[in-house]
Amino acid sequence: MTTETAVPETRTPLRPAAPRGRARSRRQRAVMLLFIAPALVVYVLMVIAPSLQSVQLSLTNWDGINPAYDYVGLRNYQDILTSDRFWNATTNTLILGLGSAAIINVIALAVALMLDRLHRAQGFFRTIVYLPALVSGFIAATIWKYMLNFNFGAVNTVLRDLGFEGAAMDWLGDNDIVVGVLLFIICFTLGGNTTLIYLANLQSVPQELVEAAKIDGASGRQVFRYVTWPMLAGAVTVNMTLAMIAGWTIFDQVMVLTAGGPGFISETMAFFIYKVGFGEYRAGYGSAAAIVLFAVVMATTVLANRYMRSREVQG
Template sequence: MSATLSAPARTRRRSRQIRIRWTMFGFVVPALIVYLAMVILPSLQSIQLSFTNWDGIADDYDYVGFANYTEMLTSGRFWNAVKNTLLLGIGSAVIINVISLGMALLLDRLVHLQGLFRTAVYLPALVSAFIVATIWKYLLNYNFGFVNTFLRDIGVPDAARDWLGDSDIVVWVILFIVCFTLGGNTTLIYLANLQSVPQELLEAARIDGAGKIQVFLNVTWPMIAGGVTINVTLALIAGWTIFDQVMVLTSGGPGFVSETMAFFIYKVGFGEYRAGFGSAAAVVLFLVVLISSAATNGYMRKREIQA
């Protein structure tokens, strides 16, 4: 079609396309400026501050080289935060995706009251993590919380625990609450992918004699591979940066037992007035999130292609 246009017409068409692109770019510029000012520049400045002893208040500071990084990597408190972050990040990603996929498969087969059950599954995702954690904090209170009160009422008082004060179980309790909070979005993404699977392929597989498991593994699973990639990547990022639940439920306690990397950064940077040290920890967390997300996404994308 373009080959039949005259030279002046092609020039006008090219000029119009250029104007449209510049107009679209003009709409993006304000958001880009805000993003640069609020995210990119502070992030770059945190790299600079990670090499200083700034306390977060004073106007001046001294450069200390890699002293913050050396101290951090030799700190038992830091490695405990890393351990908790790995447990909560990987654990929540696996548990959330397995449970959410199972729930999506059930919702996909519902005939009646689909809207009601989908709303019920998604409802926890509408509530902020801070509010959910606050509710659980009262439910798990040792003295008057519903969980311990219920255990005592049914005659098993020995099962009552200080759920948020016992260093042996507190991280696992946080993991449960995180999984309860973040599952709604993941379920809906899986459900949307399941409903996009062509029914003709499923019927053809059944006609060929494939059982339910074979149909899922050979037809459904490859077709929802994109949704798996998105959900796993998002769940890992959310797991690496868990903060609200720890802040509300335990404040990193008892002691430093339940600290995560995100809470560790907040605590040393703002609570202990060691902004330089906190910036160094933030740089490390950023690299962990970047590398793990890129590696996970790249691996999952290759699996999609193979599927």
């Protein structure tokens, strides 16, 4: 009786990718770079290069016109950080940026929830909600400027006709309320996109989860808290980031409605940079303020995104 010896099976080692495949991949990357190159060149010349040059100019006393200037080191930054006018602009920017981001998101989410429950004419109401976003900030601010005029504005005219003479006030000239009026106008004009983003995410929530929660006895509030709200985490991150960036860089509304007044009361950081750089011919000082604004926007955006991303993971 003979026994057969088992011969171990030999496997052919995996061969590396063919050189032809690698060459094809390199050609594809080269073609993609060729398509990207024109836009990249324009972006570098129009955005990156001027941004880097502003860092250099922030260390000078350049007036924006005379080609001659001297380097003054960090003097511009020292003057900025010790300026009451700058800190007032910073405070206004924080109020308008964080305030508008919070208010817009709360109202937009509430409107999106109502639109999501509509079974008829949803497209019509969705269009109505989005219409303010189609109007440029400059035009919207101009309309509001006429409406809030103390003498002939529609708001004060209606109040006087209704017998509320004491309620008519100089909405854009009162130091105590002008920033609040700007906040209201900004929230009114920037909420359309936010509402549609929330509505799109609400309509993508799996209805099976909602129905299962209702069958288990969850109330409408519990369904929103434990099912719908976690599913909206990504939309909240996007909307809060966009709203904060828009709030930090508010310029059109301030320029048209108040021009930073009365005095410097309603200046924001963006308007402050424009005013000192182009209106007061202190381009070096304005460049330093722009660098500070960039640092503030980057820091707050990164911190807010980190917090909201962690919330998404937990959700």
